[in-house]
Amino acid sequence: MSRRSLTLLVAGFLTLVLAVVGAVLPVPYVVLSPGPTENTIGDVKGKPVISISGRQTYPADGRLNLVTVAYQGGPGNRLDLITALRGWLDPTVAVVPEDSLFPRTSTAQQVEEENTQEMTDSQQxxxxxxxxxxxIPVQKTITVVSADKGAPADGRLKPGDEITAVDGSAVGEVDAVAAAVQRHTPGEQVRFTVKRGSATTDVTVGTDKGKDGKAVVGVRMRSAFRFPFPVNISVGDVGGPSAGLMFSLGIYDKLTPGSITGGKSVAGTGTVDPEGNVGPIGGIEQKMVGARNDGATVFLTPAENCADAVRSVPRGLRLVKVETLDGAIKALDALRTGSGDVPSCPAG
Incomplete structure (x- = not known):
């Protein structure tokens, strides 16, 4: 065999080895790509994304699309080197370190559970x-999530209990419950009034000394809400909090005459809190690509994401800067009527 042939044979063999290794070698990165969109005033598999009963609703035109990011990699599904390299060459996707999205100690199940809880909270x-x-009046409630094992609340306060009062005084915030408990000296008892199913009862719980020396009962709580009529949101296998703004707009559109989109295809993203403040999200570049691919011409952009959005906005997509739900509604009204200011993301 000639030296040239031998060199080519060795080079080919090494290339094959590198290809095989690259196909199976896991790397600590995650590939983010444009995910599917869903019209919050439309249907998914024949079922309305938002359904409201016990209150008059109105037909809505156009589209109010929530946008998503698909990802490869993460806990329990490590990315291989070749997939990562392909991602670095594709301008529509991003390759980011795994620990920038997932804590090192997270399992695949924990990530899924967290995404599901974030979606539940986002909808509420x-x-x-x-x-x-x-x-429309909304009543805030405080719900028990869990009690720490071995803590005074263990076996006394149960998941799903709604705390309405502490020591006879009404409470409406999680912080108010904690403050009421901490007014006690460790070792004293606290009287909780809770709704458990259809019954209301008083539950007496002892206290321990916390790390800061203050009284604690060892209970985990979260804010929830009691609405005056049922509002159900169903989007299938979508997690995380970033669809909050689009859910709110879809609900608003269904409960008001006319159409806030004016028949346009509008997409957007952003968390929303109960007061209507819009917060930033991740994966803005991929979400814009997904929105434009699905026909959107307007993209509602959280103000804090504007700087990243303007650097990679797809052609034909208009960025509208939003800071609050009320501001988003007014911006859509201005777009529909052609009057008034439409806040835009500044061009750098």
Missing amino acids: FAIAAALSELK
């Missing part, structure tokens, strides 16, 4: 924000 906040925008 979105409903509260939309109804508050419409001046």
Whole structure:
């Protein structure tokens, strides 16, 4: 065999080895790509994304699309080197370090559970924000999530309990419950009034000394809401909090005459809190690509994401800067009527 042939044979063999190694060698990165969109005033598999009963609703035209990011990699599904390299060459996707999205100690199950809880909270906040925008009263509640094992609350306060009062005084915020407990000296008892199913009962719980020396009962709580009529949101296998703004707009549109889109295809993203404040999200570049691919011409952009958005906005997509739910509604009204200011993301 000639030296040239031998060199080519060795080079080919090494290339094959590198290709095989690259196909199986895991790397600590995640590939983000444009995910599917869903019309919050439309249907998914024949079922409305938002369904409202016990209150008059109105037909809505156009589209109010929530946008998503698909990802490869993460806990339990490490990315291989070749997939990562392909991602670095594709301008529509991003390759980011795994630990920038997932804590090193997270398992795949923990990530899924966290995404599901964030979506649940996002939907609750979105409903509260939309109804508050419409001046429809919303009652905030405090719900027990869990009690720490071995803590005074263990076996006394149960998941799903709604705390309405502490020591006979009504409470409406999680912080108010904690403050009421901390007014006690460690070792004293605290009287909780809770709704458990259809019954209301008083539950007496002892206290321990916390790390800061203050009284604690060892209970985890979260804010929830009681709405005056049922509002259900169903989007299938979508997690995380970033669809909050679009849920709120979809609810608002269904509860008001006319159409806030004016028949346009509008997409957007952003978290929303119960007061209607819009917060930033991740994956803005991929979400814009997904929105434009699905026909959107307007993209509602959280103000804090504007700087990143303007650097990679797809052709034909207009960025509208939003800071609040009320501001988003007014911007869409200005777009529909052709009057008034439409806030835009500044061009750098």
